[in-house]
Amino acid sequence: MAYNILVVDDSSPMRMVIRKTIEISGFSVGEYFDAANGLGALEILENNWVDLVVTDYNMPEMNGLELIEEMKKNELFSAIPIVVITTEGSEQMVKQFIEKGAAGYIQKPFTPEDIREKLNDIIGDTKNGLGSTEGSDEDLDF
Amino acid sequence: MGWEALKEATKTSISDVLETMFFLPLELSESKGGGGLSQTPKDQLMGVGLKFSGPMSGEVVILLPIKLARSLTADFLGQENAGVGTSEMEGTVKELVNMITGKALSLFDEGAIFKLGIPEAAEPAEPIDGFFSEDDNAFTLLFNAIEHQLALRITIGS
Numbered sequence: 001m002a003y004n005i006l007v008v009d010d011s012s013p014m015r016m017v018i019r020k021t022i023e024i025s026g027f028s029v030g031e032y033f034d035a036a037n038g039l040g041a042l043e044i045l046e047n048n049w050v051d052l053v054v055t056d057y058n059m060p061e062m063n064g065l066e067l068i069e070e071m072k073k074n075e076l077f078s079a080i081p082i083v084v085i086t087t088e089g090s091e092q093m094v095k096q097f098i099e100k101g102a103a104g105y106i107q108k109p110f111t112p113e114d115i116r117e118k119l120n121d122i123i124g125d126t127k128n129g130l131g132s133t134e135g136s137d138e139d140l141d142f
Numbered sequence: 143m144g145w146e147a148l149k150e151a152t153k154t155s156i157s158d159v160l161e162t163m164f165f166l167p168l169e170l171s172e173s174k175g176g177g178g179l180s181q182t183p184k185d186q187l188m189g190v191g192l193k194f195s196g197p198m199s200g201e202v203v204i205l206l207p208i209k210l211a212r213s214l215t216a217d218f219l220g221q222e223n224a225g226v227g228t229s230e231m232e233g234t235v236k237e238l239v240n241m242i243t244g245k246a247l248s249l250f251d252e253g254a255i256f257k258l259g260i261p262e263a264a265e266p267a268e269p270i271d272g273f274f275s276e277d278d279n280a281f282t283l284l285f286n287a288i289e290h291q292l293a294l295r296i297t298i299g300s
Contacts, residue, residue, distance in 0.1 A: 012229075012230075012233050013215070013218060013219060013230060013234045013237055017163070017219065020220060087240055087245060087248075088255075089244065089245065089248030090252065090254060090255050091252065092253070107245075107248075108244065109158060109159045109241055110162070
């Protein structure tokens with residue numbers, strides 16, 4: 001099964017790198033979406049099926065924590081797992097991310113292995129092409 | 143304030159970020175002052191700064207040759223040098239200083255919450271030698287990176 005992923009980061013180069021790193025890690029990506037902040041992310045979520053959100057914390061207009069809060073308030077999005085990828089490393093901030101509902105956290109800088117391990121924990125086993133597009137997918141009408 | 147601890151955290155952070163995400167090994171330069179970087183014409187240099195606040199506040203500025211910025215961006219994005227545009231370079235160096243600062247501060251004080259500002263272009267003041275001076279509130283680290291050098295200056299209380 002391929003997963004639709006939304007990457008949220010105010011840095012365009014970082015969005016590209018996160019996307020490539022997820023792909024290199026072996027995770028099966030269906031559709032890919034990106035946004036520069038939480039507001040843009042919510043707009044994408046309103047109009048597209050997303051299986052996983054990967055978000056930065058420090059962004060203008062709506063930061064990652066605020067995005068998590070908004071997603072958890074909306075029953076359409078509340079079950080979508082959210083991974084925070086950020087430079088923030090303090091225990092207090094990590095605790096806040098998790099308390100608000102993030103499923104996982106990765107600190108920058110990161111390697112493809114960091115991404116793979118975290119996504120494995122959250123979504124499932126991505127090794128050996130499990131989660132690839134081969135085989136039948138359930139079509140979900142949206 | 144733990145000046146030496148902050149320097150060590152910064153050195154570790156720069157090496158970690160550049161090796162992990164940019165595949166660029168660094169070596170701390172033993173040159174006095176700005177080494178070759180201070181001789182580089184200003185129009186061939188790129189500077190990016192970021193302010194931070196929290197238990198302590200300050201500013202981090204990175205200074206590097208544009209050629210190195212282009213090469214870093216190409217490696218970061220998995221592109222050829224020739225395909226790298228100015229906005230991609232600027233965006234990459236901004237993300238670089240963001241990651242270095244965040245990692246350095248979290249290594250320096252794991253329990254503290256620091257707020258990082260938005261990285262912005264920064265021009266070193268003339269004469270450039272001032273960028274490499276050390277005083278009670280600021281230090282600069284100079285690194286050798288293959289054919290180039292890059293410098294990172296931290297000023298506390300700015």
